Amino acid sequence: SSGINAEYGGxxxxxxxxxxxxxxxxxxxxxxxxxxxxxxxERLMSLVVTIWISLAFALLFLxxxxxxxxxxxxxxxxxxxxxxxxxxxxGPYLADTSGTVKLTGAAVMAALGGALVFLLxxxxxxxxxxxxxxxxxxxxxxxxxxxxxxxxNEKDHTGEL
Numbered sequence: 001s002s003g004i005n006a007e008y009g010g011x012x013x014x015x016x017x018x019x020x021x022x023x024x025x026x027x028x029x030x031x032x033x034x035x036x037x038x039x040x041x042e043r044l045m046s047l048v049v050t051i052w053i054s055l056a057f058a059l060l061f062l063x064x065x066x067x068x069x070x071x072x073x074x075x076x077x078x079x080x081x082x083x084x085x086x087x088x089x090x091g092p093y094l095a096d097t098s099g100t101v102k103l104t105g106a107a108v109m110a111a112l113g114g115a116l117v118f119l120l121x122x123x124x125x126x127x128x129x130x131x132x133x134x135x136x137x138x139x140x141x142x143x144x145x146x147x148x149x150x151x152x153n154e155k156d157h158t159g160e161l
Contacts, residue, residue: 011063012122018056019114025049026107030100042099053110057084066123 029045061080068076094102 010122011059011066012117012120015056015059015063016114016117018052018059019110019117022049022052022056022110023107023114025052026103026110029103042103056110056113063120063123067120 025045025048029042029049031041034040061077064076064080065073094105097105
């Protein structure tokens with residue numbers, strides 16, 4: 001189902017949706033609600049957030065691989081892996097903090113990551129860039145209509161057709 005969503009909805013939309021769903025689950029886990037001796041809302045939301053974070057983690061490597069040109073692809077993927085290792089190293093230290101602090105901190109990081117995804121271009125139905133010029137061309141194709149209108153307006157003023 002995640003592959004279908006990433007293919008038809010786009011990787012960007014799927015990535016920020018999964019990160020914002022993770023944010024919601026982390027924040028809901030702060031609510032103290034217990035219905036049995038074993039199950040409470042924090043445990044349930046922790047299980048649900050695992051699905052969303054796993055989707056975002058897997059999709060991030062796919063998305064970054066599509067954003068970078070061929071000669072930088074290995075480097076960018078290794079940087080992603082390096083940052084993931086640092087976060088995995090810090091995880092046990094965060095487990096020693098109180099539940100509210102660690103869940104709220106995770107929610108803030110997921111929301112920040114989801115907000116930063118908005119700065120990235122969409123890669124759905126786009127060719128994978130082989131060179132840096134391909135990345136620049138992709139950015140130009142996905143620029144805002146305002147910048148396109150300004151460019152067309154400047155061309156008209158210089159007399160070029």
